[in-house]
Amino acid sequence: MRRKNEFLFTKDSTRFYFPWICWLMLFIATFICGTGILIYNSLADWQRGVSESLTVQINTYDSEGRYREDQITADIEKALSILRTTPGVIGASVLTDEQMSDLMAPWVGADVTITSLPIPKLIDVAVDSKHPPFLEQLKRDLAAHVPEATMDSHRIWLTELIKLSQHILKLIFFILGLLALTIAFTVSYTTRATLKIHESVIKLVHMMGAKDFYITNHYAWHNFKYALTGGVLGTICAVPMLWIIILFFQDASASIFQMQFSVCQWILLASLPVLIALLAFITTFKTVLSYLRRFL
Amino acid sequence: MTSNEALSPVIAEFNGVSFRYKGNTDVLKDIHFSLAPGSFHFMTGESGAGKTSLLGLLYLDHLPTKGRMRLFGQTVDSLSRSAKAMIRRQIGVVFQDYRLLEHLTAFDNVALPLRLIGEKESEIRRHVSELLTWVGLEKQMRAYPQELSGGEQQRIAIARAVIHKPSLLLADEPTGNVDDAMAKRLLHLFLELNKLGTTVVVATHNIELVRTFKFPQLHLNHGKLELLPPNSSYAEVATRLLNKGNKDA
Numbered sequence: 001m002r003r004k005n006e007f008l009f010t011k012d013s014t015r016f017y018f019p020w021i022c023w024l025m026l027f028i029a030t031f032i033c034g035t036g037i038l039i040y041n042s043l044a045d046w047q048r049g050v051s052e053s054l055t056v057q058i059n060t061y062d063s064e065g066r067y068r069e070d071q072i073t074a075d076i077e078k079a080l081s082i083l084r085t086t087p088g089v090i091g092a093s094v095l096t097d098e099q100m101s102d103l104m105a106p107w108v109g110a111d112v113t114i115t116s117l118p119i120p121k122l123i124d125v126a127v128d129s130k131h132p133p134f135l136e137q138l139k140r141d142l143a144a145h146v147p148e149a150t151m152d153s154h155r156i157w158l159t160e161l162i163k164l165s166q167h168i169l170k171l172i173f174f175i176l177g178l179l180a181l182t183i184a185f186t187v188s189y190t191t192r193a194t195l196k197i198h199e200s201v202i203k204l205v206h207m208m209g210a211k212d213f214y215i216t217n218h219y220a221w222h223n224f225k226y227a228l229t230g231g232v233l234g235t236i237c238a239v240p241m242l243w244i245i246i247l248f249f250q251d252a253s254a255s256i257f258q259m260q261f262s263v264c265q266w267i268l269l270a271s272l273p274v275l276i277a278l279l280a281f282i283t284t285f286k287t288v289l290s291y292l293r294r295f296l
Numbered sequence: 297m298t299s300n301e302a303l304s305p306v307i308a309e310f311n312g313v314s315f316r317y318k319g320n321t322d323v324l325k326d327i328h329f330s331l332a333p334g335s336f337h338f339m340t341g342e343s344g345a346g347k348t349s350l351l352g353l354l355y356l357d358h359l360p361t362k363g364r365m366r367l368f369g370q371t372v373d374s375l376s377r378s379a380k381a382m383i384r385r386q387i388g389v390v391f392q393d394y395r396l397l398e399h400l401t402a403f404d405n406v407a408l409p410l411r412l413i414g415e416k417e418s419e420i421r422r423h424v425s426e427l428l429t430w431v432g433l434e435k436q437m438r439a440y441p442q443e444l445s446g447g448e449q450q451r452i453a454i455a456r457a458v459i460h461k462p463s464l465l466l467a468d469e470p471t472g473n474v475d476d477a478m479a480k481r482l483l484h485l486f487l488e489l490n491k492l493g494t495t496v497v498v499a500t501h502n503i504e505l506v507r508t509f510k511f512p513q514l515h516l517n518h519g520k521l522e523l524l525p526p527n528s529s530y531a532e533v534a535t536r537l538l539n540k541g542n543k544d545a
Contacts, residue, residue, distance in 0.1 A: 207355060
């Protein structure tokens with residue numbers, strides 16, 4: 001004997017394919033959404049970095065290529081003195097040779113002596129992000145007292161990077177929107193195909209007094225169930241892929257990318273199948289209702 | 297007088313009702329009649345006279361193209377879809393082509409109207425088993441329609457139409473595929489329901505049944521309806537119509 005609510009459904013191919021379509025869509029959606037979140041996290045981290053720090057470089061070689069051995073320490077002291085008296089600067093410290101070696105290691109290797117390279121001395125400056133220093137004035141002060149000092153607020157290249165990341169995020173949202181649209185179209189199409197297959201059953205139950213809500217509800221819950229099942233499986237399959245990406249970037253890029261999800265972001269990823277199932281429910285409901293009103 | 301009569305003056309009321317399918321001429325023309333609660337009518341007429349169309353109007357498969365039609369005291373034109381569904385729940389229909397669902401067993405086919413109104417499964421099991429036993433199909437409960445003979449399918453269709461004790465039972469050639477003994481047995485089932493207050497309309501070509509069960513006839517001839525007294529034969533009807541035609545001329 002069939003279960004109470006199953007009599008509307010005969011066996012048809014849409015019943016087999018629909019969960020698989022949802023599986024694939026959710027796999028892609030979770031993967032793209034996860035990647036988007038990682039980019040967003042990195043973006044937020046970079047923005048924090050931009051607003052909280054800047055770097056001052058003291059050239060160790062003059063314009064003719066001579067090592068400025070005598071002036072370097074004096075220049076560093078003068079620059080530190082200016083920086084520490086500037087409102088909005090929380091602290092300033094010269095990077096040690098060890099710190100410089102760590103910083104340069106990805107490019108020149110760990111076994112190279114940093115002092116043998118023609119690189120400037122770096123002063124890491126921490127700034128108050130709420131009340132930042134007036135950078136133009138600071139630049140002028142440094143230029144007046146320490147001509148060999150240049151200030152790098154990271155803003156130029158980071159602004160470009162942030163712009164690029166924002167475009168990538170927009171693209172990800174656009175792709176997610178397209179996926180949602182594809183799912184809605186797929187649901188609508190498969191529902192229409194199913195309705196055609198079940199036409200005689202629907203006409204009969206309609207004639208027996210089944211209300212529109214009763215029929216639409218049956219189909220909507222049916223598709224919700226399949227979308228949720230396929231979606232959950234798709235999301236579960238996408239998570240290991242995201243882990244691989246996280247591990248890969250953590251190894252390859254040191255601290256450039258923020259390769260972590262917060263609890264809320266995990267919840268957002270986990271809710272994707274539910275959101276898609278809800279989309280399937282609403283689309284099915286509207287499709288069946290429109291069919292009933294049009295043909296019966 | 298049955299309890300239904302006390303509640304509702306008429307089950308169905310047709311005033312100047314005409315009906316045509318899209319792009320065709322009228323298949324029903326200026327129909328006037330009413331069905332009192334608890335009444336029993338045969339619907340007779342040649343093939344193509346409009347019997348199935350008239351039954352279709354009665355179970356709201358389509359609406360009149362002209363005239364006024366009331367069912368259970370309500371004018372059907374102004375009804376919402378939900379209200380129409382509630383009216384349909386009070387009607388049982390036996391289709392000429394049975395319209396059984398092939399993916400369901402005999403039991404589940406008969407249980408369908410009860411499941412639609414949300415009846416308890418235990419009650420459904422009891423009622424459906426009883427009724428299938430009554431129509432002699434207790435051994436075929438788990439069989440699918442395609443495994444049953446035409447007569448057995450027809451009995452399933454009848455059982456499905458009466459399982460929810462409808463106020464109005466419409467049957468389109470319900471005895472077309474059964475032998476005379478079974479035809480009479482099925483008519484007795486309709487009579488039992490009728491005694492309980494169900495209004496019955498049976499469209500049939502079976503003159504023997506019309507003669508045996510003396511009920512008035514709704515006779516259709518080329519889309520025109522005439523109410524005939526019980527036991528009128530086709531020959532008598534033809535003569536009447538011919539005489540009427542001559543008088544009109």
